[in-house]
Amino acid sequence: MKKVMMGNHAVSYGAALCRVQVIAAYPITPQTQIVEKLSEMCGSGFLKSNFIKVESEHSALAAVMGASAAGARAFTATSAQGLALMHEIIHWVAGARLPIVMVNVNRAMAPPWSVWTDQNDSLSQRDTGWMQIYCESNQEVIDTVILAYKIAEKVQMPCMVILDAFVLSHTSEIVDIPKQRNVDLYLPPYKPKMKLDINNPKAFGALVTPEYYMEFRYKMQKAMDKAIDVAASAHADFAKTFGRRYDVIEEYMTKDAETVIVTSGTITSTARVVIDELREKGEKIGLLKMRFFRPFPKEAVIKALTGKKKVIVLDRNISFGHHGIFFQEIKSVMYGKKDAPEISGVILGLGGRDVTPDVIKDAISEGKRNRTEDIVWIGVKK
Amino acid sequence: MKQINDFSRITKDELLCSGHLACPGCGGSLAMKLVLKALGKKTMVVLPACCWSVIAGPFPYSSLKVPLFHTAFETAASVASGVRSSLNAQGKDDINVLAWAGDGGTFDIGLQALSGAAERNEDIIYICYDNEAYMNTGIQRSSATPWGAWTTTTPISHPKDRPKKDIMDIMAAHKIPYCANASVAFPEDLIRKVKKAASIKGMKFIHIIAPCTAGWKEPSNITIKVAREAVAARVFPLFEIEHGTDYIINEMPAKIPIDKYLSMQARFRHLKPIYIKYIQKLIDYEWGLLGVKAKNEMDNVYRKIFDPKHHVDKKHVKLERDFEHNG
Known part of the structure; x- marks a missing residue:
């Protein structure tokens, strides 16, 4: 069934289709419609799920952690300050190997x-042990929530599904809602x-001496490695069941490209338009969309970028210093890879600054001029 | 309430194994032993950072014969809420969910999550074993440390200069179905209270005084005696609060002078008589206040709305049904 809906509602429908049993969340702009819609769904009986309306994001993630540890499929959603407040429990969930999905x-x-x-906000959680998937459209959002549970539960690692504030969260698009039967x-x-x-009482998360701690971490890394393969089969199954194909990365006109730009999130959609335009002018340019950030799709990225002349990475984020x-x-x-391209990076679009086709064109021409060591800010008022 | 010295009614089954890592004379481990006797095997424990994170034993051991989830310091109540919700979603309503935290995890860092869970009236049993300081980290003051006490962060040059936080009134203010003070020195009373808590739907809060031999600076063979004197001196009266409004005093204390209690513990040794007098005044005042609350025979509206026994009025039954919607 096709429906026009905002990105946030795509999240809610995605979670509902996964029949999440426990939800705990705390409101924060721009996430609020996710939890409002889920509250309505629980209230009307459309979704048979227990919604714990907690007093903070810290408690939201702690509550879904308890729910998951006791055997339920659990869901939460947040943003920015809320995510930062959760930080301690973000680590805890990953260490406890609980396949929670958080948007x-x-x-x-x-x-x-x-x-x-x-x-x-999300990239600050890079080293916590959560998978991270960045979405470009509302369709991708609803589908990725379903995919996230599929992969997370297989490898016993939590997964964060990420969408841009307002550009997706509050923007309506046509979304093909998967059939419940198929989900x-x-x-x-x-x-x-x-x-x-109670029939098999165990202690979870007890103190470990240096004798064992590293092994717990090694297993997490192994699970993350495995997640790349699991994602491949989950994506293939998804395409078979729902007719839409995703991958850990997405290439657009990269085959014969000399220059490739790397994007994530909604900037990708705008960048496609720019690529089309530049292609018409005869420029050999393509695009690599990063869907997975953790686990990092190493092999796929190397394959896509080897042999290119120039790669320009567009970052809507900055690691200061x-x-x-x-x-x-x-x-x-x-x-150290043979035939590695020259790579340069640009910073753009921070704090919601519009990334228009012109901004992307600027990024491309600046990126082409610059060497790897340079930091280029696009459109900043100095 | 008169103490019945009939221990035959307490089960001999142990859910706390020997070989746990508590110090000799630990009140906190005794409290767990008794609580699990009351709750039985159908119990899950949520355990934030506290002495018990160590007592329960390191990987791959566990000293408890019930499932146990170790969690972050401030999350006992929120994780327990999640466990409860999860069990309910799986139709396992009959399992007790026990959040087991120390005074630091309850009075201080975990208070927000605890307040949230209480306000939502989560169907959990939250027990605070109170040893009146951060004992696991080496005796630092918490907001449960009594006035005048020595700790490593309130040295005798400037001992604790604020009274102990009144956690019972804080919890009562949430109008939860059940709050109780209990003591390891009164095991039958403690077990009765835990069993009562397990029979009530909604949020239950039990506050257990758990003497710490290392932190209170007392010999390890007088734990029970100190806990008993705490009740006798009215430092820690035994009472229950139903629906946040009905105060019931369970044990009429002998009203021994406070210095008898204080002199058993070296953490109060530095106190001059004038300070001891001041502490006596604080205790007299609090006891007087508790007496007033216990005598208050007001029309308990909370009981009438939320206690199923009092659903004489059909309107109230409907009200509850309407509100129970999402469990």
Whole structure:
């Protein structure tokens, strides 16, 4: 069934289709419609789920953590300051190997206050052990929530599904809502191998001596490695069941391209228009969209970028004192590779600054001129 | 309430194993032992950072024969809420969810989550074993540390200069169905209260005084004696609060002078007589206040609305049904 809906409602429908059993959330702009819609769904009986209306984001994630540990499929959603407040529990959930799915609506961190989009909130959680998937359209949002549970429950790692504030969260698009019957086939009820169980009492998360701690971390890394393969089969199954194909990255006109720009989130859609335009003028340019950020799709990125002349990474984020975060990651996987391209990075669109086709064109021409060491800010008033 | 010295009614089954890592004379481990005797095997424990994170044993051991989830310091009540919700979603309403936190995790860092869970009236049993300081980290003051006490962060040059936070009135102010003070020195009373809590739907809060031999600076063989004197001196009276308004005093204290209690613990050794007099005044005042609350025979509207026993009025039944919608 096709329906016009905003990105936030696409999230709510996605979670409902997954038959999440426990939801806990705290309101924050621009995430609020997600929880409002879910509250309505629970209230009307459309969704049979227990919604815990907690007093903070910290408690939201803690509550879904308890729910997941006791064996339920659990969901939460937040943004920016809320995500930052959760930080301690974000680590805890990953360490406890609980396949919770959390939607984060990308919003710039304060101060100064901003409610508009950039990626510093989610990217600050890079090293916590959560998978991160960045979405470009409302269709991708609803589909990715379903995919996220599929992958997370298989590898026992949590997954963050990310969409841009307002550009997606509050923008309506046509969304093909997957059939419940198909989602049920694709995503059977959650049956964890281990959970809090009175018939098999175990202690979870007890103190470990240095003798064992590293092994716990090694297993998390192994699970993340496995997630790349699991994602491939989950994407393939998804295409078979729902007719829409996704991958850990997406390439657009990269085959014969000499220059490739790297994007994530909604900037990608705008960039496609720019690529089309430049192609018409005869420029050999293509686009690489980063859908997965963690686990980092190393092999796919290397394959896509090897042999290119120039790669320009567009970052709607910044690691102060260094550079854009996607830029650093792309550089690190290409390091020492034969036929590696020259890579440069640009910073743009922070705090919701519009990234128009002209801004992207600027980014491309600036990026082409610049060397890898340079930090280029597009459109900043100096 | 008269103490019945009939221990035969307390089960001999142990859900706390020997070999746990508590100090000799630990009030907190005794409290857990008794509470699990009351709750039985159909119990899940949520355990934030506290002495018990250590007592329960390191990986791959557990000293409890019930499932146990170790969690972050301030999350006992929120994680327990999630566990409850999860169990309800799976039709396992008959399992007790026990949040088990120390005074730091309850009075201080966990208070927000606890208040949230209480306001939502989560169907959990929250128990605070109170040893009146951060004992696991080496005796630092908490807001449960009594006035005048020594800790490593309130050295005798400037001991604790604020009274202990009144956690019972804070919890009562949430109008939750059940709050109780209990003591390891009164095991039958403690077990009765925990069993009563398990029989009530909604949020239950039990505050157990748990002497700490290392932190209170007392010999390890007088834990029970100190806990008993705390009740006798009215430092820690035994009472229950129903629906946040009905105060019931369970044990009429002998009203021993406070210095008898204080002199058993070296953490009060530095106090001059004038300060001891001041503490006595504080205790007299609090006891007087508790007496007034216990005598208050007001028309308990909370009881009438939320206690199913009092659903004489059909309107109230409907009200509850309407509000129970999302469990």
